[in-house]
Amino acid sequence: MAEHLDKCPECRAEAEEIKRVLEKADAVKAEIREAVASVNWEALPAMIADRVLADARRPEEAPRAARLRAWAFPLRMKPVLAGLAAGLLVGATAMYFALRSPGPRSGRDSGFYASREFLDRAELVMARRNAVDYLKKSQYVLLDVFGSAGEGAGRAAFNSEQVRDLVSRKKYLNAQLERSQMAKAKAICDQIEMLFLELSQLSEEMSAAELQKIRGFVEERQLLLKINLVRKELESEI
Amino acid sequence: MKKLSAVVSLLVLLAAGTGLFAQTAPDETLFREAKLLVFDKDWDAALDKIDELREKFPSSPWAGQALFYKGECLNGLGGRQREALRAFKEYIQLTGAKAGLVEEAEGRIIDLASELYEKGDASAIRDVESRLGHENKVVRYYAAYKLSFVSDKKIAAKSAPVLERIIESEKDAELLDRARIALLRVSPESLKTVEDRKPRSGSGRMLRIRIRDADSRETLSLNIPIALANLALSAMDEEDKAAIRKKGYDLNTILDELSKSKESILKITGDDGSIIEIWID
Numbered sequence: 001m002a003e004h005l006d007k008c009p010e011c012r013a014e015a016e017e018i019k020r021v022l023e024k025a026d027a028v029k030a031e032i033r034e035a036v037a038s039v040n041w042e043a044l045p046a047m048i049a050d051r052v053l054a055d056a057r058r059p060e061e062a063p064r065a066a067r068l069r070a071w072a073f074p075l076r077m078k079p080v081l082a083g084l085a086a087g088l089l090v091g092a093t094a095m096y097f098a099l100r101s102p103g104p105r106s107g108r109d110s111g112f113y114a115s116r117e118f119l120d121r122a123e124l125v126m127a128r129r130n131a132v133d134y135l136k137k138s139q140y141v142l143l144d145v146f147g148s149a150g151e152g153a154g155r156a157a158f159n160s161e162q163v164r165d166l167v168s169r170k171k172y173l174n175a176q177l178e179r180s181q182m183a184k185a186k187a188i189c190d191q192i193e194m195l196f197l198e199l200s201q202l203s204e205e206m207s208a209a210e211l212q213k214i215r216g217f218v219e220e221r222q223l224l225l226k227i228n229l230v231r232k233e234l235e236s237e238i
Numbered sequence: 239m240k241k242l243s244a245v246v247s248l249l250v251l252l253a254a255g256t257g258l259f260a261q262t263a264p265d266e267t268l269f270r271e272a273k274l275l276v277f278d279k280d281w282d283a284a285l286d287k288i289d290e291l292r293e294k295f296p297s298s299p300w301a302g303q304a305l306f307y308k309g310e311c312l313n314g315l316g317g318r319q320r321e322a323l324r325a326f327k328e329y330i331q332l333t334g335a336k337a338g339l340v341e342e343a344e345g346r347i348i349d350l351a352s353e354l355y356e357k358g359d360a361s362a363i364r365d366v367e368s369r370l371g372h373e374n375k376v377v378r379y380y381a382a383y384k385l386s387f388v389s390d391k392k393i394a395a396k397s398a399p400v401l402e403r404i405i406e407s408e409k410d411a412e413l414l415d416r417a418r419i420a421l422l423r424v425s426p427e428s429l430k431t432v433e434d435r436k437p438r439s440g441s442g443r444m445l446r447i448r449i450r451d452a453d454s455r456e457t458l459s460l461n462i463p464i465a466l467a468n469l470a471l472s473a474m475d476e477e478d479k480a481a482i483r484k485k486g487y488d489l490n491t492i493l494d495e496l497s498k499s500k501e502s503i504l505k506i507t508g509d510d511g512s513i514i515e516i517w518i519d
Contacts, residue, residue, distance in 0.1 A: 110519075112426040112433075112444065113461045114470075119423055122466070122473040126419065130412055164338060168376050171345040172383065172416060194277045200338040217277075 127176035135231045138192045265298035285311040305329040323350045344377040386420035398425045402432045444519045452511030481508035
């Protein structure tokens with residue numbers, strides 16, 4: 001083998017490589033021997049047991065706390081960033097509700113609805129309209145009574161149904177006018193009501209004396225003029 | 239002076255009406271004088287006349303009718319509602335009471351009982367409730383209307399069946415509107431049911447109004463029957479109405495535009511950034 005190694009350079013190089021590896025292995029063996037010699041083999045099992053039990057006492061605490069610390073760390077370190085995040089959250093919620101509430105959407109609140117305040121306003125509008133209507137119709141009835149007297153021989157006629165209807169309507173007006181504080185309209189409507197209550201007690205054909213009485217009564221209190229004035233005032237507010 | 243001349247003219251007319259002035263019976267004169275004072279709202283003087291009539295002529299044919307006017311005086315004087323209520327109740331019990339005045343007396347009883355209830359007399363409301371079943375529909379309707387204003391929701395809700403019947407059966411627009419508003423106040427769901435049930439096409443349709451201010455806050459939200467559209471648009475806040483007018487709309491054009499298409503939505507933006515949306519479902 002020695003003769004061949006002298007003649008063959010490849011085998012000689014390989015042999016030298018193996019020799020170097022073996023020399024290194026001897027060196028490692030010596031280090032291991034030194035390490036093993038330094039270990040306290042009697043105390044080793046107790047040390048291993050202590051470390052295992054200590055890990056078992058806090059199985060997940062360490063990772064969770066670590067995650068929390070990792071999450072909070074940037075916020076704790078940067079309060080401006082935390083404020084910004086909270087602001088964004090509140091803003092987004094507000095925007096959601098703002099855009100969600102007003103728009104027309106089918107299926108939403110399908111029933112009738114009106115606030116008490118709005119209904120009060122509607123009542124006020126209705127009171128004005130109804131008072132104007134009542135005054136107009138009262139005027140017609142009175143003019144009818146006086147007009148019919150001019151045509152006949154001193155007798156006057158009126159439609160008792162109309163009169164009764166107006167007396168009946170006045171009940172609703174009382175409630176509306178009182179609530180709406182339309183004192184002037186209420187006063188004139190009250191006078192008309194009393195007059196019509198009287199008329200409703202009479203027969204549809206009045207005698208000349210009865211007609212004269214009504215006419216005098218109306219003229220004395222300038223009822224037609226007052227009706228006109230209050231009516232115009234109410235109409236301008238509608 | 240005016241009052242004196244009125245009394246004089248009344249006496250002259252009374253004389254003409256009954257033939258001769260001298261023949262006018264003193265009880266009748268007292269009664270007519272009292273009525274004239276009632277007309278002028280001179281309650282104390284009128285009450286004196288009525289009391290005189292009833293004391294001096296208890297069996298006069300006018301003494302019974304004077305009870306109605308006594309109720310009027312006591313009611314007008316204020317603070318004597320209970321006495322007024324008693325007078326009206328007494329009048330409707332009279333044999334020979336005039337039908338027209340009985341109907342009026344019933345109305346006054348409803349008014350006075352409602353007033354007493356609102357002032358704390360809880361039992362007074364029974365006088366209104368009991369009239370929900372009155373044989374005279376004028377009385378029945380008025381009782382329901384007045385009851386709808388009562389602050390106790392449970393009591394107010396008792397008016398709903400009568401109000402529903404008014405909406406279903408009455409033709410008078412004024413009465414219908416009143417009944418709708420009253421029912422909207424006490425039971426909006428009953429109004430929806432009755433409007434849906436009505437055979438007339440379109441009566442169940444709903445007008446919706448939403449108003450948002452510049453900060454997108456909803457300042458008005460309204461769902462009402464289309465029949466009340468005109469009233470609702472008139473009852474809007476003055477500023478909102480002004481914004482609508484400024485954009486060239488009036489109530490008629492709004493209703494015309496909305497009625498063209500079932501789903502059309504009218505959107506008006508005011509100068510202050512408020513947005514008014516009106517549509518019909």
